[in-house]
Amino acid sequence: MINAGIVGLGWWGKVLVVSVQGKSDTIRFSHGSTRTRAKAEEYTGEQGIELVETYDELLAIDELDAVVLATPHSKHLEQIQAAAAAGKHVFVEKPITLTKADAEAAIAACRDAGVVCAVGFNRRFHPAIAEAKKLIDDGTLQTLMHVEGTMCAPNGMFLAADAWRADKNETPVGGLTPMGVHVIDAYINLFGEVDEVYCQSFRRAVPNDTDDTSSILFMFKNGMSGYMANMLATAPSFRIQGYGLGGAFEIRKPDLSSFEFVPNGDGPITGATGENKTVTRDFTGFDMVNAELEAFAAACAGGDAYPVPDAEVIHGIAVLEAIVKSADSGTPQKVG
Amino acid sequence: MLAAGIVGVGRWGQNLVNASAGAENIEFVAGAVRHPEKVADYAAEKGLSLHTSLEAMLDEADIDAVVLATPHSLHVEQMLMAIEAGKHVLSEKPFTLSKADAEKVLDAADAAGVTVVVGHNRRFVPSLAELRRKIADGSFGTLLHVEMTETGPAAITLPKDSWRLQRSEWPAGGMTPMGVHLIDNMVDLFGTVESVTAQAVHRAVEADIDDTTSVLLKFSSGMTGYLAVMVTARPDFVASIYGRDATARMIGRMYDDLEFAPREGEPEQFNYDFGRDTDALTAELDAFGAAAMGQEAYPVSRDEIIHVVAVLEAVIKSAASGGEVKVA
Structure with missing residues (x-):
């Protein structure tokens, strides 16, 4: 059993705790620290979590094996370096950092200290994504043509003006850091590295200063093209549709529960839809957050490596950095 | 009722002719096609006179309008020819491949007092x-x-x-x-x-x-x-x-x-x-017919076409x- 400390007990920090506390045999939260202690006291009491005043105090607790960071993006690097220096394994919410150089520094600090550094790409663990990867790897999709992804939530409409997520320095390109990085991680997992991006990003409807409507074109190193959009001022939705010469898969619904693959079959030749061979799966009820924390716990205990390789984490941040640059400059950007 | 000639009697041209059966404002009476022998049976069944070119059809057939189901790159020349002959024109999309060409065609249509529109059927x-x-x-x-x-x-x-x-x-x-x-x-x-x-x-x-x-x-x-x-x-x-x-x-x-x-x-x-x-x-052909007969504006405006x-x-x-x- 891994003893973990939760850092940051806002909305997401609580989601992380609830996914394992009292349910998992491999990880539990024994301690926590958060910026505004009073807001979290009742909650931590219920969950049996002992609150300490500062992050440094938390890192000084011997019985803690790991820290789980649900804190603003800009704090991650420093917090990861401190945790590594204290010999604690780190689970950090995405994005790990906002620049490639910082991501490299954070991962190097953990590697040098011999601790695990895991990024919370919970959707990696989803069986719908695994299903898509299988179709690509076994050649069913044939030549990969194009991918489209859209992820939306209305969260931008309800942000307090002083919330860290309403600060453009923390959340450049609106929905990119809260949502888009998940889609980018899925793209890297499924289709490999990205060569170039172009982004347009605007504020249309939210009552704060963040962008709420962002759309991006991708060119992958393998030659296929892609698209992604994120919106923060409309109903929750998720869709990734991948097109190959052999057919198209679609993952849909905010919990990714709906999976469909429609083969072209002889479709491209005859115009037939191949619907008789359509594969549909319903993954309702899969708990992605529990899965990612248990995978982290396994890696900490010396079991299987956490399934998001460091190189892919770093590349994802390089893509993010290029997207932010493109939105600012209005020109296509090579991924660094 | 508008009497029309179709240019290009391939798959799409035939879709248009077939759809006209349900139309109230337009009837196809002629067709222009490079190889008339290939579509002779179809033309006979639909009552189309066949002509080997748009030019020939404009000379020989008694028509009010021309509908183009031809390669994109031919649209400009064919539309200008039909306008010159005083015919209304419905062209398949894309109307033209450049804005300058689209303006040139629509200016010519205005000068000739004929209706020229594009077939955005959807x-x-x-x-x-x-x-x-x-x-x-x-x-x-x-x-x-x-x-x-x-x-x-x-x-x-x-x-x-x-x-x-x-x-x-x-x-x-x-x-x-x-x-x-x-x-x-x-x-x-x-x-x-x-x-x-x-x-x-x-x-x-x-x-x-x-x-x-x-x-x-x-x-x-x-x-x-x-x-x-x-x-x-x-x-x-x-x-x-x-x-x-x-x-x-x-x-x-x-x-x-x-x-x-x-x-x-x-x-x-x-x-x-x-x-x-x-x-x-069918709806598109009726809308074209109504516009050509001066009854109702075509739903794709001149500005939108351009x-x-x-x-x-x-x-x-x-x-x-x-x-x-x-x-x-």
Whole structure:
């Protein structure tokens, strides 16, 4: 059993705790620290979590094996370096950092200290994504043509003006850091590295200063093209549709529960839809957050490596950095 | 009732002639085709006199109007010839491949006092009429973004020597056969487009054309959009509209299924059985006939005809050069 400390007990920090506390045999939260202690006291009491005043105090607790960071993006690097220096394994919410150089520094600090550094790409663990990867790897999709992804939530409409997520320095390109990085991680997992991006990003409807409507074109190193959009001022939705010469898969619904693959079959030749061979799966009820924390716990205990390789984490941040640059400059950007 | 001659009696020309059976305002009486012997039986069945060229048809047949189902690159010359002969013209899309050409043709039509329009048949599908109503009454709230993707198998099913499978006729891949419809749908629903950024790639098709094209758009209204066309997949269509207060998703080749989902409350479902290549063409031919006879304006305005071509031209430019291109 891994003893973990939760850092940051806002909305997401609580989601992380609830996914394992009292349910998992491999990880539990024994301690926590958060910026505004009073807001979290009742909650931590219920969950049996002992609150300490500062992050440094938390890192000084011997019985803690790991820290789980649900804190603003800009704090991650420093917090990861401190945790590594204290010999604690780190689970950090995405994005790990906002620049490639910082991501490299954070991962190097953990590697040098011999601790695990895991990024919370919970959707990696989803069986719908695994299903898509299988179709690509076994050649069913044939030549990969194009991918489209859209992820939306209305969260931008309800942000307090002083919330860290309403600060453009923390959340450049609106929905990119809260949502888009998940889609980018899925793209890297499924289709490999990205060569170039172009982004347009605007504020249309939210009552704060963040962008709420962002759309991006991708060119992958393998030659296929892609698209992604994120919106923060409309109903929750998720869709990734991948097109190959052999057919198209679609993952849909905010919990990714709906999976469909429609083969072209002889479709491209005859115009037939191949619907008789359509594969549909319903993954309702899969708990992605529990899965990612248990995978982290396994890696900490010396079991299987956490399934998001460091190189892919770093590349994802390089893509993010290029997207932010493109939105600012209005020109296509090579991924660094 | 307008007496019309069809130019090009291939698959699409025959779709138009077949659809005219249900039309009240137009009747096909003649056809121009390079090899009349190939369609002699069809022409006899439909009561069309056959002519070996547009020029010959204009000389020999007693017609009020000409309908063009010919290669894109011939449209300008053929429209000008028909206008010169005092005929009304319905041209298949794309109307022209450049804004300058579109303006030249429409100026000539105005000078000659004839009606010249483009066959954006999908304008007539009922799901778009429903969306038009929802947008007009403010049901979406502030509009954020629209996405439309169409796939089709044309690059694989067409004969290898088809006129379509060359970069001059299909610049930026599926933009002229399919993408121009998506542009017209977007211009119809959301107004003018300010700029586009496009990428077109060659992935799998044998012919030397791009087969996968994706485009980001910025509208004058401030909303944004995305469209994609692929020519090596089964026929399919999906569109999503994102507003602050509601979203909509339209799927199916004929735009047959529409779901409108307000942020609060139950979604509304609309299902239509309306043939894009049959019912929509009948409606289009009737609208053309009504406009030519001075009864009712054609639903695609002069400005929209020109703007859709200008957007297409900008997409082609952007796909070639990379980066954002302002729509002229």
